[in-house]
Every structure is written in C-alpha cells, then in structure tokens.
Amino acid sequence: MNSEKTHKTTRTETLKIKVCGMKHNPDAVAALHPEYLGFIFWDGSSRFVGSPENLLEHPGSPVADQVPELVGVFVDAAPDYILRIVDLYALDMIQLHGDESPEYCQRLKDELEQRQASNPSGNHKVKIIKAFAVGNAFDFDSLTPFLGPCDFFLFDSRGPLPGGNGTRFKWELLKDYPFEKPFLLSGGISPDSLTDLKGFMNSEAAAFCMAIDVNSGFELRPGEKNTGALRAFMHEIRKSNKPLA
Numbered sequence: 001m002n003s004e005k006t007h008k009t010t011r012t013e014t015l016k017i018k019v020c021g022m023k024h025n026p027d028a029v030a031a032l033h034p035e036y037l038g039f040i041f042w043d044g045s046s047r048f049v050g051s052p053e054n055l056l057e058h059p060g061s062p063v064a065d066q067v068p069e070l071v072g073v074f075v076d077a078a079p080d081y082i083l084r085i086v087d088l089y090a091l092d093m094i095q096l097h098g099d100e101s102p103e104y105c106q107r108l109k110d111e112l113e114q115r116q117a118s119n120p121s122g123n124h125k126v127k128i129i130k131a132f133a134v135g136n137a138f139d140f141d142s143l144t145p146f147l148g149p150c151d152f153f154l155f156d157s158r159g160p161l162p163g164g165n166g167t168r169f170k171w172e173l174l175k176d177y178p179f180e181k182p183f184l185l186s187g188g189i190s191p192d193s194l195t196d197l198k199g200f201m202n203s204e205a206a207a208f209c210m211a212i213d214v215n216s217g218f219e220l221r222p223g224e225k226n227t228g229a230l231r232a233f234m235h236e237i238r239k240s241n242k243p244l245a
C-alpha cells in the first residue's frame with residue numbers, strides 16, 4: 001500500500017448531517033438535531049425562504065431553538081446581500097452554489113474577517129462552503145485556488161438547476177480527491193441511498209467527507225421535510241457512522 005492510500009483511508013471524524021432547503025417546518029427538523037440546517041436564498045428555487053423585505057419583517061433566526069448550525073445557500077449573489085442575510089439570520093455558514101470565482105470567495109472571506117475583527121464581542125467565524133457541480137468526470141485540480149478562501153467544499157450533481165436537482169453523481173469519482181479540505185457529499189440522497197451510503201462511508205472516497213447533505217429526497221413538497229423519513233435515515237447513518245480505523 002502506498003503512503004497516499006494509507007493517509008487517505010484515515011477518517012477520524014464521524015459524518016455529520018446537513019438538511020437543506022428548509023422552508024415550511026424548520027423547527028420540526030431542528031428538533032431531530034442534524035448538525036446543519038440549510039436555507040435557500042436564491043429566488044429561482046421553490047425552496048426560497050423569502051425576499052429580503054420579508055426577512056426584514058422577521059429579523060433573527062428562523063429556528064426557535066437554534067441547535068444546528070445555520071447555513072445560507074446563495075447563487076452568484078451580491079456580497080452585500082449575503083452580508084445582510086448573515087446578520088438577519090445569524091448564519092454560521094455561507095454556501096456558495098453558483099459560479100463564484102476564487103477571487104469572489106476571497107473578497108467575501110476578507111469582508112467577514114474584517115467584520116469579525118471589528119465586533120468586540122464577536123468570536124463568531126462565519127465559514128464558507130463552496131459547492132461544485134459534478135458531471136461524469138471532475139477536474140479536482142481546478143479547485144486549488146479555492147483552498148485558501150473556502151473552509152469546506154460540497155460536491156453536488158450537475159443538472160438543470162444550480163441545486164436541488166434530486167440526482168446523484170458517481171461518488172467513486174471522489175476516490176481521486178487530492179486534498180485534505182473536508183467536503184460534504186450532496187445530490188439526490190434519499191432513504192433509498194442508505195445501502196450505497198454505508199458502502200461509501202467505508203470507502204477511501206469518503207476519507208475527507210465531513211457531512212452528508214440531504215434535500216429533495218426527504219420532502220413532502222418543496223421546502224417541507226418528511227421528519228419521519230429523516231429521523232429513520234439519521235438513525236441508520238449514526239448507527240453505522242464509525243470513522244475508519
């Protein structure tokens with residue numbers, strides 16, 4: 001076994017769960033204690049949480065008992081818009097789900113760090129997730145410029161929409177992932193994915209996978225999650241959720 005392989009089969013963290021596309025029942029989903037809850041701030045999505053004007057009428061967190069970390073999902077949005085939503089919703093993470101460049105990500109990171117530094121009570125670091133759409137092949141080297149500005153990567157399936165397409169990509173492509181940057185696995189995950197997920201979790205492709213992202217595969221309608229299906233799914237994942245030795 002070469003040293004690269006030895007290194008890549010050591011997953012030391014248990015996998016976390018992100019439930020994305022919250023709109024109609026965020027509190028019920030938060031009560032299941034996923035580690036992350038995602039809210040879509042792109043008005044082309046059927047899961048769009050509302051216009052900034054609506055949000056201004058309801059400032060503060062959309063989740064009453066805010067245990068999970070809150071993730072705002074944006075698609076090629078103006079940085080000022082993102083920063084406004086970060087404040088309104090007390091976001092913990094920003095997920096960039098469009099064609100944002102490394103320079104854009106860096107500017108956003110700088111802005112967030114400046115705001116953190118100028119807030120005397122603020123040790124709250126807002127993290128950046130950059131999402132990438134994966135087709136039949138993927139050039140991981142193209143991600144090198146994103147390593148500095150981004151805290152996490154997210155791999156989703158390429159499709160007609162920027163996200164929420166409900167389709168899977170070939171997870172085995174991730175065995176060629178060359179970085180140590182933790183990533184989220186996303187795209188078309190549903191209750192039917194459990195067997196494949198267990199296989200994935202035990203494969204070297206999952207070495208740097210930090211979370212599983214679920215969305216349309218657990219919906220009663222766009223933005224309303226099926227909490228029964230989620231509870232059963234999360235139980236199964238957590239039961240078999242051991243880091244590799």
Ligand SMILES: O=C(O)c1ccccc1NCC(=O)[C@H](O)[C@H](O)COP(=O)(O)O
Binds near residue numbers: 021216217
């Ligand atoms: O979910 C959406 O409507 C959406 C729209 C535009 C950009 C991103 C969006 N979702 C972001 C996510 O993180 C989803 O969980 C991810 O795309 C996977 O969705 P699905 O294939 O439905 O599981």
